[in-house]
Amino acid sequence: MEDRNFKVRIICPDRVFYEGQAEMIEFSTTEGDIGVYKHHIPLTTVIRPGAVILTFEDGTQKEAAVHAGFAEILGDQVTILAEIAEWPDEIDVNRAERAKERAEKRLASVADGKVDEARAEYALRKALVRLDVAR
Amino acid sequence: MASMRDIKRRKSSIQSTQQITNAMKLVSTVKLQKSKQHAENSKPYFDQMYRTVTSMLAKSGDIDHPYLKAKESGKKAIIVVTSNRGLAGGYNSNVVKQVFEQNFDPKDVLIYGIGKKGCEILTRKGYEIKRDYSEVIESPLFEDAEFIAKELLTDFENGEISEIYLAYTLFKNTVSHIPKCIKLLPMSKEELTAEGEGNESDDRTIMSYEPAEDEALALIIPKYITSLLYGAFVEAVASENGARMQAMDSATSNAEEMINDLELKYNRARQGSITQELTEIIAGADAIS
Numbered sequence: 001m002e003d004r005n006f007k008v009r010i011i012c013p014d015r016v017f018y019e020g021q022a023e024m025i026e027f028s029t030t031e032g033d034i035g036v037y038k039h040h041i042p043l044t045t046v047i048r049p050g051a052v053i054l055t056f057e058d059g060t061q062k063e064a065a066v067h068a069g070f071a072e073i074l075g076d077q078v079t080i081l082a083e084i085a086e087w088p089d090e091i092d093v094n095r096a097e098r099a100k101e102r103a104e105k106r107l108a109s110v111a112d113g114k115v116d117e118a119r120a121e122y123a124l125r126k127a128l129v130r131l132d133v134a135r
Numbered sequence: 136m137a138s139m140r141d142i143k144r145r146k147s148s149i150q151s152t153q154q155i156t157n158a159m160k161l162v163s164t165v166k167l168q169k170s171k172q173h174a175e176n177s178k179p180y181f182d183q184m185y186r187t188v189t190s191m192l193a194k195s196g197d198i199d200h201p202y203l204k205a206k207e208s209g210k211k212a213i214i215v216v217t218s219n220r221g222l223a224g225g226y227n228s229n230v231v232k233q234v235f236e237q238n239f240d241p242k243d244v245l246i247y248g249i250g251k252k253g254c255e256i257l258t259r260k261g262y263e264i265k266r267d268y269s270e271v272i273e274s275p276l277f278e279d280a281e282f283i284a285k286e287l288l289t290d291f292e293n294g295e296i297s298e299i300y301l302a303y304t305l306f307k308n309t310v311s312h313i314p315k316c317i318k319l320l321p322m323s324k325e326e327l328t329a330e331g332e333g334n335e336s337d338d339r340t341i342m343s344y345e346p347a348e349d350e351a352l353a354l355i356i357p358k359y360i361t362s363l364l365y366g367a368f369v370e371a372v373a374s375e376n377g378a379r380m381q382a383m384d385s386a387t388s389n390a391e392e393m394i395n396d397l398e399l400k401y402n403r404a405r406q407g408s409i410t411q412e413l414t415e416i417i418a419g420a421d422a423i424s
Binding site for chain 2: 009011012013014015016029030031041042043044045046068069070072079081083
């Protein structure tokens, strides 16, 4: 059987978050969620806060939260440049919970016109992704 | 010849200075280790960012985007990354020199200062400090870079500034730091591709973009600027500590040299005074007998 692994690199400003082989990678882009296998067409896409799921040869999976950045997909290599990336055990659930509440409150008061709706929504999404990945 | 007491006083003063410079050297060595690690960790991100942006620009044909178009009017913004503290040899003045070398009229330039020392020198020279983010350089965070990039781009979009330059010190290795001034915006394709030559001529198959090129570019360029700024900050911090370590190292060894010199002088003076006393006693004894 053909080797279906390809190289995955997830890079943050302050560290190389992940570097290794994987069989499939899934993540969210501004245009929707995508899954990538080997020999995907070359694509550069902007990612939005979401979970990155890496599937390995032996069927195991690894999950991480990634916020903002972009991904470059080449035939046998995927590079994600993420501004923030976290493994589930690095996420502070309580903090994310609080952030979620805060963002929800802000969204509720959007009608006053004082709050930046897009920003509040973005914050809410980030908090939700963190909670989702941490569980 | 200076008296023994003078020499002694001078020696002890140099000795205490040496203690200070030595301590500073040790501190900056430790800090250098840390900031060097930091700079190295963040390197892959910027390299990749740079590659992606250059290849995007090279592939994407003529995009009519404000970030890429040169404007005639408006002032030039220079982000000057220096340190908040002195005693780092030529570190700060070398960065500021890069600003002078651009040969802009000070009236046309707005300085976005990072680091007190650079701001001080430039104010004296008649440049206008538009914004001062000096506290950032103490421990640069990605969020700081994001914030500064946002303000810069807002000013750029408002037409307040038409060009953005970045002057900082590149950290090549522990002993060599290169002051640099690079142009951030507007990006011209020619400049970018000329710089990225060599690694750019590779056989990349046609890249698709999602969303479309111009939209993606509008999203990615702010990220690119942010990452360049952040990269400049961490490199500048590493260079600052490296420069201070070198400066303090040579100060310590200079002090050592001076102390040895004074030691010799002191011993001579001591010997001289003993000889003189002896001669006087002998002369006195001679006179009595």
